[in-house]
Amino acid sequence: MSSNNLDQLYRQVIMDHYKNPRNKGVLEDDSLTINMNNPTCGDRIQLTLKVNDGKVTDAKFEGEGCSISMSSASMMTQAIKGKDIKEALKLSTIFSDMMQGKDYDDGIDLGDIEALSGVSKFPARIKCATLAWKAMEKGLKEDEQ
Amino acid sequence: MNISDVRSYFPILNQEVNGNPLVYLDSAATSQKPIQVIEAVDKYYREYNSNVHRGVHTLGTKATDGYEGARDKVRKFINAKSTQEIIFTRGTTTALNTVAASYGRANLQEGDEIVITYMEHHSNIIPWQQLAKATGATLKYLPLQEDGTILLEDVRKTVNANTKLVSVTMVSNVLGVMNPIKEITQIAHSNGAVMVVDGAQAAPHMKIDVQDLDIDFLGFSGHKMCGPTGIGVLYGKKQLLENMEPIEFGGEMIDFVDLYDSTWKELPWKFEGGTPIIAGAIGLGAAIDFLTEVGLDNIQAHEHRLAVYALEKMSTVEGMTIYGPKDAAKRAGLVTFNLADVHPHDVATVLDAEGIAVRAGHHCAQPLMKWLKASATARASFYLYNTEEEIDKLVSGLLKTKEYFSDVF
Numbered sequence: 001m002s003s004n005n006l007d008q009l010y011r012q013v014i015m016d017h018y019k020n021p022r023n024k025g026v027l028e029d030d031s032l033t034i035n036m037n038n039p040t041c042g043d044r045i046q047l048t049l050k051v052n053d054g055k056v057t058d059a060k061f062e063g064e065g066c067s068i069s070m071s072s073a074s075m076m077t078q079a080i081k082g083k084d085i086k087e088a089l090k091l092s093t094i095f096s097d098m099m100q101g102k103d104y105d106d107g108i109d110l111g112d113i114e115a116l117s118g119v120s121k122f123p124a125r126i127k128c129a130t131l132a133w134k135a136m137e138k139g140l141k142e143d144e145q
Numbered sequence: 146m147n148i149s150d151v152r153s154y155f156p157i158l159n160q161e162v163n164g165n166p167l168v169y170l171d172s173a174a175t176s177q178k179p180i181q182v183i184e185a186v187d188k189y190y191r192e193y194n195s196n197v198h199r200g201v202h203t204l205g206t207k208a209t210d211g212y213e214g215a216r217d218k219v220r221k222f223i224n225a226k227s228t229q230e231i232i233f234t235r236g237t238t239t240a241l242n243t244v245a246a247s248y249g250r251a252n253l254q255e256g257d258e259i260v261i262t263y264m265e266h267h268s269n270i271i272p273w274q275q276l277a278k279a280t281g282a283t284l285k286y287l288p289l290q291e292d293g294t295i296l297l298e299d300v301r302k303t304v305n306a307n308t309k310l311v312s313v314t315m316v317s318n319v320l321g322v323m324n325p326i327k328e329i330t331q332i333a334h335s336n337g338a339v340m341v342v343d344g345a346q347a348a349p350h351m352k353i354d355v356q357d358l359d360i361d362f363l364g365f366s367g368h369k370m371c372g373p374t375g376i377g378v379l380y381g382k383k384q385l386l387e388n389m390e391p392i393e394f395g396g397e398m399i400d401f402v403d404l405y406d407s408t409w410k411e412l413p414w415k416f417e418g419g420t421p422i423i424a425g426a427i428g429l430g431a432a433i434d435f436l437t438e439v440g441l442d443n444i445q446a447h448e449h450r451l452a453v454y455a456l457e458k459m460s461t462v463e464g465m466t467i468y469g470p471k472d473a474a475k476r477a478g479l480v481t482f483n484l485a486d487v488h489p490h491d492v493a494t495v496l497d498a499e500g501i502a503v504r505a506g507h508h509c510a511q512p513l514m515k516w517l518k519a520s521a522t523a524r525a526s527f528y529l530y531n532t533e534e535e536i537d538k539l540v541s542g543l544l545k546t547k548e549y550f551s552d553v554f
Contacts, residue, residue, distance in 0.1 A: 005498065006494070006498050006549070009494065010549070040506060041490060041505065041506040041521060042506055042507035042514065042520050043520075043521075044520070064520040064521075065490075065520075066488035066489070066490035124494075125494060128490060
């Protein structure tokens, strides 16, 4: 694998989120808490979400993991804040498609998230990138019911 | 066979990964297979595939001879008294679970104690957790020294008259520590406890003499010692195994079957329900022949040289944390480490781009990771086919990794 491929994986914007994570912390009061870990590698995330009238009004995360899992969590919280539950779940589907190297709905501006598309070329790292998204899906789907 | 030309027997090593020659440093997870093992399995399927212990036909006899011949090779390999003491299993995990489910359930009760250590692999923790839950026995952990070693003084303090079972790994898959099994066994026995040994990381690399160690049970896996996956061994002292009930029932393990009751075959077959892992056992037999020809003493000496070299070279990398004893004499051929603040996944990905395969994660030892205060680590593990040149490549890969992430930290 060329270092060019590595550069595709570790894009500047990913490293920026890793170094300066957005929405790091824990939300108190009436928030949804989702704990998830990746048992094969030890990465773990605690995601707290505040949902009002079907909208994600706030999101924070705590956790331990590699640059890919932590930057993905940072980007995810940034992306879903202010979104309807449906929109957030839609983003999650798009992200999952992107990770699997499938064609994804490009009608939505993905912002920083686009930078993670290089992960699809590293099959061993896909589950690092999807951890935070799976936690978000779990929380919002439970809240919908 | 000379240690320096064993490499040529491993066809998989002769390839490029991501444009670089493969440097395989993950043998503690699974070892590569020499052509002798690949051919033994191939030959069985091509020439005498047949079920064992039944049928009168010629292929059936050949298959039975191959399977039982492998059992005798295992017996010699660990110097057991009898092939009745050698049970083929799926691996170390199944071996340890068999001891817990059969011996443990029958012999432990509330008030009894099970003693293990902080450095155990999950497969030598969870069977005992489950056993403790089911019987009301208490699970106790032996503490570790700063460098990860066990003090016999602590063993004497922890093991007492209530202890019914002690289970310890011979070599730690994370720290590389070699434990004083013989001495721990003496302490266990003087308190009336049985001694169980996880040999997964020891059997591939050093001589194990079950009679000299006087251990009661030993489990190990074929795939870590040049053999196929899906085959492993449970050794048990005959008088213990004889009094134990099988945990799997069905074909192959029975003597007489009546409508409402049945009797079991004699040892070792009463523990081998169902068609056994015939090709796996034959492959393991070939692996034992191979390791014996190279010589376990030569293999251990070679790995020791690599460990000394790796510890020395890796320590020169700035920001390197190496876990386990600094003294190479106290450790087997593996080095677990962290590189500054770069997450081990990221280390492993950059090394992989250089063709270097290392393990990253918690190594199936989460309690030990807690003790080390590390959520994850990277590990380079060596075997008979590795070279000092490969360790040089690892070190230059680590320097590249640092450089690559230097913008971040």
